[in-house]
Amino acid sequence: MMQRTGALARLVFVDLIGSVVWFPVWWYTTGLKNMIVWCVEGINYRRRQYAIGLWVRNFFVPMYAQYDWGGRLVSIWMRFVVIIGRSLGLVLEGLAYAFLVVCWCVVPPLALVLALQNIIYGTFVQQVPTLR
Amino acid sequence: MPNASSLPQVPEAVVCSACGADSRASASCHMCHGAGVGIPTSDGFLVWNTLVDDFTIAIRKLRIKINAALHLLVMVGIIACLAVFLWNVVNHYSLEAVQTVEFWTIGHWFVTVFYLGVVLAAFFIFRLSEFTGQAKYLPHWLRKDENKKPSPANVALDVAPYFSVEAMETVEAAYLLAKELGRIEITPDLLFAAALSGRSGGLFMARLGMRFESVKSDLVRLLLLAPAGKPPITFSREAKRALAASFALADEAHRKHVTAMEIFVQAFLESQKMQDLLDKLGFQAAHVLHVAEWVLLQEKLKEDHERFVALARLKPKTVMNRSMTAVQTSLLDRFSQDLTLMARNGYLMPMIGNEKVMDELMRALEGGLRSVVLVGEAGAGKEAVLEELARRMVEEDVPPILFDKRLVSVNLAQVVAAGDMGLAAERLLAMLQEVGVSGNIVLALYGIEALVGSGSGPMDLAETLASELDKGYCLVVATTTPQAWSQYLERRSLGKKLIKVEVKEADAEQTVHVLMAKAASIEYQNRVFLSYASIEKATQLATRYLHDTAAPQNALMVMREAAVLARKQRGEGTFVSADDVAKIVHDKTNIPVEMVSSEESEKLLNLETRMHGRVVGQDEAVVAVSRAIRRARAELREGKRPIANFLFLGPTGVGKTEMAKTLAEQYFGDDAAMVRLDMSEYQDKSSIARMIGHPGDERGGLLTEAVRKKPFTIVLCDEIEKAHPDILTLFLQVMDDGRLTDGVGRTIDFTNTIVIMTSNAGTGFIQNAVSEGQSMERIKTALLERELKGIFRPEFLNRFDGVIVFKPLTRDEVVQIAWLLVNKTAKMLEDKGIYFRADDVAVEALADAGFDPLFGARPLRRVLQDRLETNLADMLLRKSVQRHDTIVLNADGSLSVEPAPDTLG
Structure with missing residues (x-):
């Protein structure tokens, strides 16, 4: 009997009402963690794709096997440019991911606050066509 | 309890130590929450503590429906909020107005709706993450490498929330089945039966080759053994154990959820009666568990594939490596195939097993200075090892020396097909030059022995490659067979430059x-x-x-x-x-490998009678040979020796060879399935080479090649007493181990042969003894102990499964043989549409003329030829006989023709 009541209670209080209460807690605990993991995986994948470490290790190895002096110089210059470019790209992407995490944290409460602000201080009630 | 080694081991279930499974105390027990029994693990005391009845089943289904409806509602809400916002903005505001802070904060109702939409979207993400999953993820689903805590936790962990929808449906089906059968306990048998009727169960049965109808009645009888009564229906302790163990098994295998497959396995393992029942029906426990393993393996391959696809995207699509040090290799590209590129594009399959070879290969390559050769028989998996290497290079799961490189397989046949060997060497060098300059290429050479001998004089391509390998600028992974390795490579400089890694045949x-x-x-x-x-x-x-x-x-x-x-x-x-598989193998080998059908078993049991259709007399020989065939067909032999080894002793012309032919016909389906060696041709020592091949000669020997090409055969050695003693020693090994090594080192398998040796030794003794009326048993003993002692060594005679003495033929037996031969002639005439009849007296006269105490029935054939077949041939050529006429062999030996009756009247 206890378990039957439990099952019904779970349906009503956990799944329906409870989830509304749990939602903010989840958003800043499990949800945030999942988001950060997703971002870290994304940036890691990009890091492997750019292979900056590989380029640094091969910094003095001429590109396209051009072992003459001219080839070596051009190669070093190109590697320098590519490493800088890719590093910059990686940093920018990292920033974008960081921005996403910040958005995750800020956007829902901000939206809620702004909505409340609009409702309380604005002309919300008067403007809603059906409530006019 | 049976368990397949590859299935993860599950800890034993125990009774709750806190309450001792006392039904009065256990309801409030902190450790088992009333379950009474569970499995102690580091994640908690695994218990099944979930009620399953009509109400909970209905609630669970309702919950799924309500959640789906709610999510749909929220999604519609989000879309509506966004639509209202956009519609108002587009219709009433300019872009400049939207860009002001005032627009967002002044309190426009549709902006507020937009804000609420954003909050709703966040709520939707939350709901999707937490409420749409089938069930909770198992603790070690993603944390595979995490070390488990050594001590078990003393807190109850209800396993039900981790059960997938299908698994939960299986448990519910077990409940409904119990209700239908009027049982008050859900037992492992009921869980098993429920799992069988589910989707996974269907696949299981099909894989096992089990038809539900064939097990249904026995299964129901077993299910009715559970206690009967009126509801409530509860879980038996064994069922709770099985369900907790399902969780443990799924978690050990790093599954996402507990599925019906785990319930199936654990319920099966829990029920000895079920195991016995299935075993009786022909489904061994090991087979059932192997099928479970199969499902797990396919899941694992799927996961591995997902990981591979993600990593493969990082590997370049062109010949250029990621650090861009490579160059275009136009010549190499013409004669090669990029294995890493093929792997990247999903054309190469992952390797199964052979991990040890892979580790050895990686270790050898990690040294960085020496190339490797994989040595293994054709089909043992050398290519699979190379393909797996390519896959690992795509995943970059390789030692640093292989990092950012590609594996390129050179088509050696194309390289040496230039015709002009100088050109081939030039091509090879130019390709190696490209490899050296590019620096990102590992060469894969299939069948490296093709390079040996292709070149001008002693400086062949193998030497060219060896000298280039010495310079150390390129790595090669080659493959070859053990024979080619020992014959062409091992003692040459190329062989010395390569590290040998053996690829053994799979067990x-x-x-x-x-x-x-x-x-x-x-x-x-x-x-x-x-x-x-x-x-x-x-x-x-x-x-x-x-x-x-x-x-x-x-x-x-x-x-x-x-x-x-x-x-x-x-x-x-x-x-x-x-049976399909057996049919294929039968067609390929002509060996009856199918299960013995009732028709065939009838035939086998009456084999003696059937053999007497060809062999007259010689009862002892017929019985011994028939028994050997029955043993072989019923699979009651070791499989490490030939099917049987027989020594046939007796005078010439008494049916020794005919017996061997009959045996070949009965067992191998063809009386020509025979390797016949006349041992009088092997009288000197050098003839061993003829038999097993000269050392290094690829053509092999007469015996070894014949058996290698046709391993299912009778090896008939005539007049064995004439062979050189060393040849007999050779046969000792064949008869004992069922194998022989030929001149090039190949092991030839004799386990599917029947070795028959015939000998005329002791013929005089046999004839005298038979005429004196001695028993065959006595004759045989005397032969083995006295007459053959000086001719064959005792250990040679001991190797035979049967020494069979063929006694001289009596007149009656010769008459029977004469009839057999006459009937054969009649059959030939019948094929031409002419009938034949013979008088008894005439056949007896033929038998008398053809019988010779010294040569047995052998002269009979000649007599038949002279007196019957020649005359028949003359009649046919003279056209004195028409179709449907009958030729009659008269008592005086003459032939006459009875014209066919005129059917047209």
Whole structure:
């Protein structure tokens, strides 16, 4: 009997009402963690794709096997440019991911606050066509 | 309790130590929450503590429906909020107005709706993450490498929330089944039966080759053993144990959820009665567990594939490496295939097993200075090792020396096909030059022995490659066979430059795994399904009878052909059975490998009578040979020796060879399935080489080649007493171990042969003894103890399963033989539409003329030729006989013609 009541209670209080209460807690605990993991995986994948470490290790190895002096110089210059470019790209992407995490944290409460602000201080009630 | 080694081990379930499973105390027990029994693990005391009845089943279904409806509602809400916002903005505001802070904060109702939409979207993300999953993820689903805490936790962990929808439906089905059968306890048997009737169960049964109808009645009888009564229906302690163990098994295997498959396995393991029942019905416990393993393996392959696809995207699509140090290799590209590129594009399959070889290869390559050669029989999996290397290079799961490189397979045949050997060497050097300059290429050379001898004089391509390898600018992974390695490479400079890594033939367990892994592609190509029995049969028969290629390749070939056969015979969507596999192997080898049918068992039991249709008299020989065939057909032999070794003793012309032919016809289906060696040709020592081949001679010997090409045969050695003693020593090994090594080092398998040796030694003694009326038993003893002692060594005579003495033929027996021969002639005439009849007296006269105490029945054939067949031939040529006429052999030996009656009146 206890378990039957439990099952019904779970349906009503956990799944329906409870989830509304749990939602903010989840958003800043499990949800945030999942988001950060997703971002870290994304940036890691990009890091492997750019292979900056590989380029640094091969910094003095001429590109396209051009072992003459001219080839070596051009190669070093190109590697320098590519490493800088890719590093910059990686940093920018990292920033974008960081921005996403910040958005995750800020956007829902901000939206809620702004909505409340609009409702309380604005002309919300008067403007809603059906409530006019 | 049976358990397949590859299934993860599950800890034993125990009674709750806190409450001792006392029903009064356990309801409030902190450790088991009333379950009473569970499995102690580091994640908690695993218990099944979830009520299943009509109400909870209904609630669970309702919950799924309500959640789906709620999510739909929220989604519609989000879309509506966004639509209202956009519609208002687009219709009433300019872009400049939207860009002001005032617009967002002044309190426009539709902006507020937009804000609420954003909050709703966040809520939607939350709901999707937490409420749409089938069930909770198992603790070690993603944390595979995490070390488990050594001590078990003393807190109850209810396993039910981790059960997938299908698993939960299985438990509910067990409840409904119990209710239907009027039982008050859900037992493991009920869980098993419920799992069988589910989707996974259907696949299981099909893979096992089990038809539900065939087990249904026995299963119901077993289910009715559970206690009967009126509800409530509860879980038995064994069922709770099985359900907790399902969780443990799924978690050990790093599954996402507990599925019906785990319930199936654990319920099966929990119920000894179920195991006995299935065993009685022909489904051994080991087979059932192997099928479970199969499902797990396919899941694992799927996961591995997902990981591979993600990593493959990082590998360049062109010849250029990621650090851009490489160059274009136009010549190499013409003569090669980029294995890493093929792997990247998903054309190469992962390797199953052979991990040890892979580790050895990686270690050898990690040294960085020496190239490697994989030495293994054709079909043992050398190519698979190279393909796996390519896959690992794509994943960059390789030692630093292979990092950011590509594996390129050179088509050696194309290189040496230049015609002009100088040109081939030039090509090879130019390609190696490209490899050196590019610096990102590892060469894969299949069948490196092709380079040996292709060149001008002693400086062949092998030497050219060896000298280039010495310079250390390129790495090579080559393959070759053991024979080619010992013959062409081992003692040459190229062989010395290569590290040898042996690829051994797969054993039965590995072969089964390979077939399981490849099953999906075979099934997809042929649109059929493979049963476990077919896989097991293919492995068993291929390793035993097909020696042209090594396992697992031979088993794979059989399996592929059996799939095609099943599709052609029964259409798409059918299951490949063990019989299909046996049929393929039978067609390939002519050996009756199918299960003995009732018709055939009848034949086998009456084999003596059937053999007497060809062999007259010689009862003892017929009985001994028939018994050997029955033993072989019932699979009651060791499999490490020839099927049987017989020594036939007796005078000439008494039926020794005829007996061997009859045996070949009865067992191998063809009386020509015979390797016949006249041992009088092997009287000197040097003739051993003729038999097993000269050292290094690829052509092999007469005996070894014949048996290698046709391993299912009778080896008939005539007049063995004339052979050189060393040859007899050679046969000692054949008769004892069932194998012989030929001149090039190949091991020839004799385990599917029947070795028959005939000898005329002691003929005089036999004839005298028979005429004196001595018993055959006594004659045989005297022969073995006295007469043959000086001719054969005792250990040689001991190797025979039967020494069979053929006694001289009596007149009656010769008359019977004469009848057999006359009937054969009659049959030939019948094929021409002419009938034949012979008088008894005439046949007896032929027998008398053809019988010779010294030569047995041998002269009979000549007499028949002279007196009957020659005259018949004359009649036919003279056209004195028409179709449908009858030729009569008269008592005086003359021939006459009885014209056919005129049917037209």
